[in-house]
Amino acid sequence: MNPAPRRTYYFVDMNEKRKPYPYDRIEPKWQSIWAEKGTFRTPNPGDADFDPAKPKFYVLDMFPYPSGSGLHVGHPEGYTATDIIARYRRMKGFNVLHPMGWDAFGLPAEQHAIKTGEHPRENTAKNIANFKQQLNRIGFNYDWNREVNTTDPGYFKWTQWIFRLLYESWYNPETRKAEPISTYTGANPDGVRLAFVSEAPVNWCQGLGTVLANEEVVDGKSEVGGFPVERRPMRQWMLRITAYAERLIDELQGLDWPEGIKLLQKNWIGRSEGAHVYFVLENFENTPTSLIALALDTDKADHPEADAVPEGHRVHRTAELTVFTTRPDTLFGATYMVLSPEHPLVDIFAADEHKEAIAKYRAEIGGKSDLERTELSKDKTGVFIGAYAVNPVNGERIPVWIADYVLMGYGTGAIMAVPAHDERDWEFAKKFELPIRAVVQTAAGGNVEEACVAGEGTAINSHNAALSLDGLPTADAKSKIIDWLEANGGGERKINYKLRDWLFSRQRYWGEPFPIIWTDGKHSSLPESELPLLPPDLDDFKPTGTGEPPLAKATDWVRYSEAATRETNTMPQWAGSCWYYLRFCDPRNPEHFVSPEAERYWMDGGKPGGVDLYVGGTEHAVLHLLYARFWHKVLFDYGYVSTPEPFQRLVNQGLILGEDGQKMSKSRGNVVNPDEVIQEFGADALRLYEMFMGPLEQVKPWSMAGVQGVARFLARVWRLIMEENQEGQWVLSDAVQDVELTGAQQRVVHATIKKVTEDIESLSFNTAISQMMVCTNELTAATVRPVAALRALLQVLNPFAPHLSEELNETLDRKFPGAESGLLAGRTWPEYNPAFLVEDEIEMPIQINGKLRERIVVKKDAAAAEIEAIALASPKVQEHLAGKTPRKVIVVPGKLVNVVV
RNA sequence: GCCGAUGUGGCGAAAUGGCAGACGCAGCGGACUUAAAAUCCGUUGAGGAGAAAUCCUCGUGCGGGUUCGAGUCCCGCCAUCGGCACCA
Secondary structure: OOOOOOOOOOEOOOOOOOOOOOHHHHHHHHHHHHHHHOOOOOOOOOOOOOOOOOOEEEEEEOOOOOOOOOOOOOHHHHHHHHHHHHHHHHHOOOEEEOOOEEOOOOHHHHHHHHHHOOOHHHHHHHHHHHHHHHHHHOOOOOOHHHOEEOOOHHHHHHHHHHHHHHHOEEEEOOOOEEEEHHHOOOOOHHHOEOEEEEEEEEEEEOOOOEEEOHHHEEOOEEOOOOOEEEEEEEEEEEEOHHHHHHHHHHOOOOOEOOHHHHHHHHHHHOEEEEEEEEEEEOOOOOOOOOOEEEOOOOOHHHOHHHOOOOOOEEEOOOOEEEEEEOOHHHHHHOOEEEEOOOOOOHHHHOOHHHHHHHHHHHHHHHOOOHHHHHHHHHOOOOEEEEEEEEOOOOOOEEEEEEOOOOOOOOOOOEEEEOOOOOHHHHHHHHHHOOOOOOOEEOOOOOOOOOOOOOOOOEEOOOEOOOOEOOOOEHHHHHHHHHHHHHHHOOEEEEEEEOOOOEEOOEOOOOOOEOOEEEEOOEEEEOOHHHOOOOOOOOOOOOOOOOOOOHHHHOHHHHEOOOOEEEOOOEOOOHHHHOOHHHHOOOOOOOOOOOOHHHHHHHHOOOOOEEEOEEEEOHHHOOHHHHHHHHHHHHHHHOOOOOOOEEEOEEEEOOOEEOOOOOEOOOOOOOOOOHHHHHHHHOHHHHHHHHHHOOOOOOOEEOOHHHHHHHHHHHHHHHHHHEEEOOOOEEEEOOOEEOOOOOHHHHHHHHHHHHHHHHHHHOOOHHHHHHHHHHHHHHHHOOOOEEHHHHHHHHHHHOOOOHHHHHHHHHHHHHHOOOOOOOOHHHOOOOOOOHHHOOOOEEEEEEEEOOEEEEEEEEEOOOOHHHHHHHHHHOHHHHHHHOOOOOOEEEEEOOOEEEEEO
């Protein structure tokens, strides 16, 4: 049933500030019409009004954290862009999925709860209501039936479900896929689960009583509150994202993402090709397997005697040190070794008389924050541990040192030092007077005693009885020595990644509880039937201060059974945002996180990525996008989703700066609130200005004068169609008539349709708007304004300024019913006719030696010879030629003529 | 240090290798008005010649190059912003 037709009269209210057009009445009017009619409700496959003949288009915004301070003008930038795309695609005949939701777990709500005692749930609900109301005032076409909220048990049930899936899975390197843990045949399944427990050094913040993610720590202090942060080993849940490192790099290839973002991800994952090289320790040659050495990816479960070996380490044949190097070709130049001070083997290999110095050095650097450690990087420090290793390639005896320039977290935590060809090793060798031996000759050359000679070249001084690299270019030398090492048990080819496993637990209240219970120190997952696992209600959200999470205070909740207790950590904020785009496809489904039918329809467009367009800020270029891709791939391996990647096309909108050109912030007082802009200029003006400022992806400053400019444009469009009568009412202008368009009007209207269509496709909204301004200026000049021209303009303007265009179109329709009826939002996008764009005669510039000298007018299809003749005959040209004969005349028909003398 | 992005009027910006500055802001002049605001019309890169219409020179961060022709392509710099930062 349609509601009774509305009729709106506008009176100029003298008491009120005069508005260029009554946006304050028409905007709420259309917003409520859209809500009542359900204009933007998107049916799913299986729904009665679903049309399977239409292609799908999934256009998504990065959903916001609903903060207490509400929206600022940066938010609607990307949202307006996707809003335009969604409206446009719908008019182009697509089924459009364009949802919005809330990433609502997070530290601010919890901090607020600690301060005020108000439950985070209540505060979050208020903030969401505020955000939603602000978004609706801008007139976005979200399908609110699909709203999701990560803190809703109906949602986080499935976040917990996916975590449980990760926990019950391992990555099978043979199949290169996640599989149920039951297919793993090794002795220690807990060592390979995709979600696992680890004793990891974490950023512990005493002031906040919680661990923090790396990105929450700035300069050794907490981002919130500025409290000191220390590294402390704690029992933590980790996700084995490193298992997917290779796929996360390789599968970027098929995505339409900015190359810069792909590169950022690749660098973050940090793939390096090289080798592991084993160095036997002097005096430990016959020490059997009771000693350990580092080697990532090696399965300690194959060695049952190695129960005491920490995660990720392996048992060696003998007491060896393994190093990772990307330059195995320089092995003959290794003159010493360096271990990270935290390396577990230091205590085993160190000579007794050096142990005191080692302890002292460790204490020194232990007191340093990460910042200090890197700040002092210019000055290398370290101590000799009194041990010697044997270089496998020449049997040479080289000293072993510890130094903080070698990081425990990368590679094996140990390096072979080649001071001649590595800048850091060179500095260290110079300071401690260690030998430097050149083994690579580079094109640039140089004396290794004076400076480090970095880069590739030709191997020299690199031979033993059985092997010579001398004369080989670096690449060949690398592969030859790796072959030799592999044949002689001295090492192996190895690919190393910078990416670390993902620290996935937080000692917080306001997050998803883990679906895990502990029995006799062993963990197991809750049965699916017990999900969602709700957090307990607490009276007091303060941290315990001991490192125990707040959930530990709820002793009844923690007690699962006589024998078992619940995990008290919660998941980080990233968890809910890792899969929300899937829930939007089928947001209320109680049986599945998304039904297979809905998933297939909305996500499978025949491309690697599911979401057709994803728009958000660069601040998520690495972490969110990497995490979501990881989860998606696990779900893909199980067949729960039909594409290997979540997001096909990614666009980062640029930051909006304050009017002062500075980043918007409360402390600078340059934050612009969209509500104020709407109050003064209307939502359509806000939308239009956000898009008119400049290219979407560029950083650009706000300007209220600019808003006024586009508001003026909208008012001009209004007055194309409306005029004020004697009583001060806005009524349809008499100039609007059902007449044929003039040639010039035909041309500008069709040029506008063409340009706006193409510019929306390429997200060049600013130039689309200028073209509509050109069109409006042209029509303003006309004394009689053809309805057809106005209708076309309103139709292409509709995605940008939906309220104004619907209102004007309704007014036009009352007097001039057209071929289509109903809302513009439901009509078909106009086509342009190329025949109207061509002019009979065109103006062509004439250059002489590349300088513009004259313009001529020729028939549009004039032949090159004809144009040349006209050009040369021009008096101006003759004058400039000054009697000289042109050497060459270049005629580009339709473009220009260039005469060369 | 490494990686990436960006440098065009007073400002935001536009230009498939082909008339640099579309469109908008600000400015200036005019119309309407008792007046102002709003609106409409015109004008506006810099410098120079001319009474004027017009014309000339220079001009896209800097220096080179390719080309009949470069804001656009190539080489080398500089500056600003963003990310990473002893990653072996």
